[in-house]
Amino acid sequence: MANGMNLRKVMCVILTLLVFQAVTISQSNSHNIPYKVWYLYPGLRLQIEDNPQLNIYCYSGQPKHIINIWQTALLQLAVKNDKYELYDGANQNEVLAEYEEHRSSWAINPFSWKQKDIKLNPFNQSCVGIHSLEKYGIYLNIIRIDYWRVLLLGAGVLLFISAPKLSNNPLFYYISGISVGICASFLILVYMMSKLFPKRPVMYGIVIGGWTVGIYLLQLVWENLRLIIIQYQTHVLSYVVFTGLVSFVVCYRLGPVTDRRSKNLIKWALQGASLTMVFVSSQFQEASVAIIVILLAAYNFPAVWTSKLLAYWKRQFPPKMKLLNEDEYYEQGVRETTKALEELRGYCSSPDCNAWKTVLKLKEPIRFASFMNGTSHLNDEELLAYESEARRTLTEYYTDDDSESGSEY
Structure with a gap:
């Protein structure tokens, strides 16, 4: 019990001394703070020589516009070592207050992550204070479109x-x-x-x-x-x-x-x-x-309203129908016929189709079986008749065109 009381007394004495020291340092340091304010603009480069005073860099920002939605303002610091401190604020008074608070106590600055690329607000005024005993360089880089954003x-x-x-x-x-x-x-x-x-x-x-x-x-x-x-x-x-x-x-x-x-x-x-x-x-x-x-x-827009709006849009602005030429018509016919035949083979091979009932309805079951095994659905006679009919139709078409053109003359 006595040890606990002694420990409490020691802690109270230590806290009292720390508070007294903090108040003394704050009173001695709050009288005069040497500093210099620099106003930044895009593309500005500064080289600061060895100077123990505080330098405050303020950027006024740009007007808000939709084209600047992904803009980023970077204050890039070029320094060889990490012997510097950073203080941020909306204006120079806030930076000075933070700097004074840091000097008036032995607290750790939460902003002192020793970062070299300091992000500024591209639309509002923002200030950064840098206190360094070594020389360093400053460059304001305005990224018009930050691809990470x-x-x-x-x-x-x-x-x-x-x-x-x-x-x-x-x-x-x-x-x-x-x-x-x-x-x-x-x-x-x-x-x-x-x-x-x-x-x-x-x-x-x-x-x-x-x-x-x-x-x-x-x-x-x-x-x-x-x-x-x-x-x-x-x-x-x-x-x-x-x-x-x-x-x-x-x-x-x-x-x-x-x-x-x-x-x-x-x-x-x-x-x-x-x-x-x-x-x-x-x-x-x-x-x-x-x-x-x-x-x-x-x-959260209702799907029913979306379908109605799409239907209304199609009625007011119907899509233009593209007409097929002769080659496209032939290619589409071949493609769709092949697709339909493959679907027919798949259906006849599935359990949904009654094979024996289907065979009873056919006139040539052997030909159907050959078709199911991959043979063409047309025989040689049908192919010859189709080619003859197509050739005759084509000949009549060109003959009619020639007669019509001759009658005009």
């Missing part, structure tokens, strides 16, 4: 349309189940590893440092995880294959979803994810919302 929009629309079929597809069930199983196995592994750490020191660190300590720990875990994946590719691949097989066995044992309500839940989840993809595919939020409304309206 177009691809994200197309994938979202395709997923929304395909959601009803995917919810009933067993292959999608197994792929999703295996993916969820692999991801869940990583969470179980992290949970098991967390049991190895002492709980009280970690809890005290989170209480003292706040949520920024959690972000810092997540960043360290991600860096180490990426290093493990690069250095131990074989072990990671074996782990993924093993967990994938286990997930497949579990999915196979449970079987695909058969309950209608469960399928509806899967369909709605896929459609919700697809609408989220459509919304984040553009920073032109009004256009994204309009696309979502159009998708929902088209999906």
Whole structure:
């Protein structure tokens, strides 16, 4: 009991000293913040030399237009090392406030992921503050059509349309189940590893440092995880294959979803994810919302009204009939005749046809049997008569044309 009371007193003293130090530093640093503001425009290149002051870069944005729906504004930073800090905000005052807050305490900046390509809002004003002791270069790149955004929009629309079929597809069930199983196995592994750490020191660190300590720990875990994946590719691949097989066995044992309500839940989840993809595919939020409304309206539009509209359209604008020439007419006749004969062979060979009853109705059963074995349905005499009739018809046709042309003269 005495040890617990002493520990509480020590923690209270530490917290008091930290608060006093933070207040002292904030009062000493909030008097004067040297900074310089740069206003960006497309294609601007800047080379900043060694300067300890804060540089704020602001981009005013462009007017919203439908042709700029997939536009992306990138502030590309060219620096040799990672000894710099980034601060974002809608204007320079917000950047200064974030910079002052970062300097007035020992908290970790959640924006400090050391990214070199900083996305700005292409339509509204946005500012980025950079504090670096080394020289660096700045370039504002305006991508008129970001193909990744177009691809994200197309994938979202395709997923929304395909959601009803995917919810009933067993292959999608197994792929999703295996993916969820692999991801869940990583969470179980992290949970098991967390049991190895002492709980009280970690809890005290989170209480003292706040949520920024959690972000810092997540960043360290991600860096180490990426290093493990690069250095131990074989072990990671074996782990993924093993967990994938286990997930497949579990999915196979449970079987695909058969309950209608469960399928509806899967369909709605896929459609919700697809609408989220459509919304984040553009920073032109009004256009994204309009696309979502159009998708929902088209999906819920009654099928009866659609058929009526199509029938009305065909009545008002009937399709033009294309007439066949002589060669096309001959080719179509041969193609359709061959198709019909194959269907007749298939029907006569199926259990639906009473073979003996059909044979009794035929005058030449042997010829029919030869036809079923692949022989032509016409004999030599019929082919000769057909060719003679066609030749006679053709001769009469050209004779009539010649007589009509001679009478005109």
